[in-house]
Amino acid sequence: MTDLQTWSSKLRELHGNGTVGVIPYELHLDYSHWTYSDIIQAILPAEEGDEVPTGFSLVGHVAHLNLRDRYLPYKHIIADIIRDKNPTVQTVINKLDRVGEENEYRTFQYEVLVGPGNLNVEVHEQGCAFRFDFAKVYWNSRLHTEHERLVSMFNEGDAICDVMAGVGPFAVPAGKKRVFVWANDLNPESYASLTDAIKRNKVTEFVRSFNSNGHDFIRTATSSLLQTTYSVPIYPKTKTSRSSTSIASPNPPTPLKTVVQPRIFSHYVMNLPASALTFLPSFVGLYANVPSSPNDIRKLFTPHTSVSLPMIHAYCFSTKSDNNVAQAHEICAEISRLLGHEITPSTPETQIWDVRDVAPKKRMFCASFRLPAEVAFRTIPEGAGGL
Secondary structure, X not given: OOHHHHHHHHHHHHHHOOXXXXXXXXXXXXXXXXXXXXXXXXXXXXXXXXXXXXXXXXXXXXXXXXXXXXXXXXXXXXXXXXXXXXXXXXEEEEEOXXXXXXXXXXXXXXXXXXXXXXXXXXXXXXXXXXXXXOOOOOOOHHHHHXXXXXXXXXXXXOEEEEOOOOOOOOHHHHHHOOOEEEEEOOOHHHHHHXXXXXXXOOOOOOEEEEOOOHHHHHHHHXXXXXXXXXXXXXXXXXOOOOOOOOOOOOOOOOOOEEEEOOOOOXXXXXXXXXXXXXXXXXXXXXXXXXXXXHHHHHOOOOOOOOOOOOEEXXXXXXXXXXXXXXXXXXXXXXXXXXXXXXXXXXXXXXXXXXXXXXXXXXXXXXXXXXXXXXXXXXXOOOOOOOO
């Protein structure tokens, strides 16, 4: 008779006699039974109003911490527990400075707390693969929902100007949607990883990479697109078998359709929240000094056509509040000052989107608004800029 049968028989006997039986059971609990959160909250001292560090960002095999000063004495044990409790984690690092405030490439100083110092990672987002050295480029896994939100606004056949593209979290998924993207980043390492991602994800027909200053790129890309004729034929997918021969068909396949690149960008994306707003003056007179006359350019937009002036999506930081009302007005006031044209939260198609909290008193926003015609076609003095 098995142990289970023995205990079942004993239970029936006890209940038959009207006796309540309590079965002894020996439970062994060890380190493996507890989660990272359970352990960290049990062993670290917590002060009133302060939360223990239970969160971290995961970038490939690297766990990224941003520890407060009071928890630095415990940083190595925190790192050990994170690696123990997360099978995919090989290396744990702690950030030592603020991203975007120490250098223009948005990289940061860090220390390796546990594991090898190799930060060459592969991450997946929106069905795309990205490979890069996390020590040399900017990547934030917590922005994946924001990447998806903005890419969802782009339609097949649109042209997008991604001014600070990084390794391509907006550009590459957009290319998968047959959106034409001119993607730029000043950091040579980001540019190299962006170029790799374009090839790796097979979007070379739709996404172009550039390594230029963002202020210049806004104008040069706008001018170049106006003068570029380009289209991509879309062919039906063909199935091939291993037994089939590779004899070329005498008649080339007929494309299902052809996607034509527009002459005008529908959206400009500027994901550099520490300073993106300072790039807005580059939009003043954007279409005033172009190879064609301003009147000819105007005819490309409504009411002459169905094409609207582009939307601008500029990321920025501000303070936190419950309703973001004051912050929206402050951000719009800064945009207005930089453009020399009033933009308010109530201006049609203007939205100050709450992206995420980045610090106890700091929040990231995305300011989206349509470029006003008065700004785009404003005549600017010779030598003061322009295309």
